[in-house]
Amino acid sequence: MAKVVLTLGDxxxxxxxxxxxxxxxxxPSETPQFCxxxxxxxxxxxxxxxxxxxxxxxxxxxxxxxxxxxQAASTLKGHELVIVAKAFARIFLQNSANLGLRTVICPTLExxxxxxxxxxxxxxxxxxxxxxxxxxxxxxxxxxxIDAGGLIAYARKRLVERARxx
Amino acid sequence: xxxxxxxxxxxRAAGLPSVKVGEVVEPRVxxxxxxxxxxxxxxxxxxxxxxxxxxxxxxDPARIAIILDHRVPAESAKTATNQKRIRxxxxxxxxxxxxxxxxxxxxxxxxxxxxxxYVHPGYVVVGTDxxxxxxxxxxxxxxxxxxxxxxxxxxxxxxxxxxxxDTIKVVVKGKLDAQVLPKDVILxxxxxxxxxxxxxxxxxxxxxxxxEMSVAGRLTLCNMxxxxxxxxxxxxxxxxxxxYLREEAHLAETLEPVxxxxxxxxxxxxxxxxxxxxxxxxxPHTVDNVKPVTEVAGVHVDQIxxxxxxxxxxxxxxxxxxxxxxxxxxxxxxxxxxxxxxRIYRQALQKGYLADLIDAGAVIMNPGCGCCLGVxxxxxxxxxxxxxxxxxxxxxxxxxxNAEVYLCxxxxxxxxxxxxxxxxxxx
Numbered sequence: 001m002a003k004v005v006l007t008l009g010d011x012x013x014x015x016x017x018x019x020x021x022x023x024x025x026x027x028p029s030e031t032p033q034f035c036x037x038x039x040x041x042x043x044x045x046x047x048x049x050x051x052x053x054x055x056x057x058x059x060x061x062x063x064x065x066x067x068x069x070x071q072a073a074s075t076l077k078g079h080e081l082v083i084v085a086k087a088f089a090r091i092f093l094q095n096s097a098n099l100g101l102r103t104v105i106c107p108t109l110e111x112x113x114x115x116x117x118x119x120x121x122x123x124x125x126x127x128x129x130x131x132x133x134x135x136x137x138x139x140x141x142x143x144x145x146i147d148a149g150g151l152i153a154y155a156r157k158r159l160v161e162r163a164r165x166x
Numbered sequence: 167x168x169x170x171x172x173x174x175x176x177x178r179a180a181g182l183p184s185v186k187v188g189e190v191v192e193p194r195v196x197x198x199x200x201x202x203x204x205x206x207x208x209x210x211x212x213x214x215x216x217x218x219x220x221x222x223x224x225x226d227p228a229r230i231a232i233i234l235d236h237r238v239p240a241e242s243a244k245t246a247t248n249q250k251r252i253r254x255x256x257x258x259x260x261x262x263x264x265x266x267x268x269x270x271x272x273x274x275x276x277x278x279x280x281x282x283x284y285v286h287p288g289y290v291v292v293g294t295d296x297x298x299x300x301x302x303x304x305x306x307x308x309x310x311x312x313x314x315x316x317x318x319x320x321x322x323x324x325x326x327x328x329x330x331x332d333t334i335k336v337v338v339k340g341k342l343d344a345q346v347l348p349k350d351v352i353l354x355x356x357x358x359x360x361x362x363x364x365x366x367x368x369x370x371x372x373x374x375x376x377x378e379m380s381v382a383g384r385l386t387l388c389n390m391x392x393x394x395x396x397x398x399x400x401x402x403x404x405x406x407x408x409x410y411l412r413e414e415a416h417l418a419e420t421l422e423p424v425x426x427x428x429x430x431x432x433x434x435x436x437x438x439x440x441x442x443x444x445x446x447x448x449x450p451h452t453v454d455n456v457k458p459v460t461e462v463a464g465v466h467v468d469q470i471x472x473x474x475x476x477x478x479x480x481x482x483x484x485x486x487x488x489x490x491x492x493x494x495x496x497x498x499x500x501x502x503x504x505x506x507x508x509r510i511y512r513q514a515l516q517k518g519y520l521a522d523l524i525d526a527g528a529v530i531m532n533p534g535c536g537c538c539l540g541v542x543x544x545x546x547x548x549x550x551x552x553x554x555x556x557x558x559x560x561x562x563x564x565x566x567x568n569a570e571v572y573l574c575x576x577x578x579x580x581x582x583x584x585x586x587x588x589x590x591x592x593x
Contacts, residue, residue: 026206095312
């Protein structure tokens, strides 16, 4: 079970997730402090460890649009948040798979803050409302990377294989 | 079934006779571009090599470009240290296409790549910047990727797991009004198909209006194609592409233009009547909140910005200089100019544009991303309004979530500078 800790609308940009003024901070170990920095209360709750790992952000269409900044994925990953959105922007979805941030595409989801969700491979169950909503599988190109435990591990495997052949 | 430009480029780069939409391929990369975020790419690159026993070496130092542009000169000790680390890595790895904070080589990455002739038609170009789509203006397939994805490219030379995208065909016909610019065409398109209308898709741009447009204008179109969510925007290479690369980028190599097959399959076709277009404006806080400028005329503006990777080219500065020559920026409004590169800065200096703008009260900034991403140089105050030729107006984009940003062409920005309010340049 995972609790919905934040609900957002369409077109949440990477500027909203990780404002440009913190872009000089790049390392995944350092980016989590600026997660949704302009949503000051939410950011304070995250940094105060008041939000459990595995908690869910529910969003509309085009989540993560805009800049390719990977900090937007690493800042969310740092708090082990799960993003359930109607649809994601391409680069953000790719960065999430690469860093192991869990993203779920659920176009019909109805959920509000405080609801408890059960996430499975095929559907999202809203335990609070009792309703079930189907999940759209991630693009298959991303699944190999996710299965390998992220792009660092996947690329490392490919690099070693190549070196062995050479 | 024939192939689109994106399919043809991916097929060649993946060593396949043809590719289908949805197929997963691993195209080899012709050019890999990063800016200050190379600091993160370096970190992830070294992670990939950890415990492999292999010495970290980039796959091809001649195919990597690093341009310092986002925070130049450095606004903080942290940025300065990142830039210092990048210089060290560049030296150690022998990366030749490095552009430092220098007036004899610097500028914004999306201007440096074209003007240096680094991008050829048919290339696969990846960049750790979403506006890498710009380079489709030269007939390349160019798209943004994250830093870890780039680290894998540096190590392996190909992009892992690319799904062949669908393509939307955009046909633009008709003659643009003298005060209606390429920026208005792309703002109109984004408004029509929405900020996610081309998500996971390529925009292939056709039609007589595009054919007659300079590479500078095409760069504006392709630059903002990502604001409709597009993986890439592409103008198939033609005579103008060749002219630009020969005359302006001084490229001597043979070019291999890629054009779509006559029976290529498109998922959608969008037609635009350029002759009917009014100057457009994207209102706060999304890029697809587009209206004809007349609908918001009269809104007071505190800061006007002309420049950036979208509209900081010589044509754009000429529009501004012509409008402001012998006149003054309205009191109560400040105006910042960011040329897209130092080459453009110098050209604008020689043509007298910069003097015209300075005499009018505009502040000429050094080439770079400047205030566009809200890091330094020209942040907005609470409740202030900016009118900008840049490409994003998200809440907080210019460094202040309590401010508003409108996006427009250089013609609208310059006309508005004279009045201090949003103004239709057609009078």
